[in-house]
Amino acid sequence: MNVADMRALKDGQLVRVLIPVSGEDFDGEERHLPAxxxxxxxxxxxxxxxxxxxxxxxxxxxxxxxxDDDPCTIINTFDEGDDDAFAIEVAP
Numbered sequence: 707m708n709v710a711d712m713r714a715l716k717d718g719q720l721v722r723v724l725i726p727v728s729g730e731d732f733d734g735e736e737r738h739l740p741a742x743x744x745x746x747x748x749x750x751x752x753x754x755x756x757x758x759x760x761x762x763x764x765x766x767x768x769x770x771x772x773x774d775d776d777p778c779t780i781i782n783t784f785d786e787g788d789d790d791a792f793a794i795e796v797a798p
Contacts, residue, residue: 707792712750712761719747720797725790727765729780737767737780744797748781758786761794 715721723745728738745763753760761784770778784794 724793756787760785
């Protein structure tokens with residue numbers, strides 16, 4: 707995916723990330739998801755500086771729930787400054 711493709715994504719759109727991802731959930735637990743995980747676009751924005759355009763993605767952690775019994779999620783931001791920023795494709 708290039709910058710123009712990234713900027714064309716819409717909030718709520720589903721994408722597939724082609725690399726493994728990790729991040730803390732809302733309870734502070736580190737979660738790891740494999741390459742090929744599906745995420746929901748939360749925000750496409752211009753961050754500025756070397757980061758350029760960024761994309762906030764929400765990942766649902768399969769079979770996991772937080773302390774409030776809500777589905778467990780992590781949020782990752784991909785931006786132009788990342789080597790793997792464009793390892794994303796629109797999900798079918």
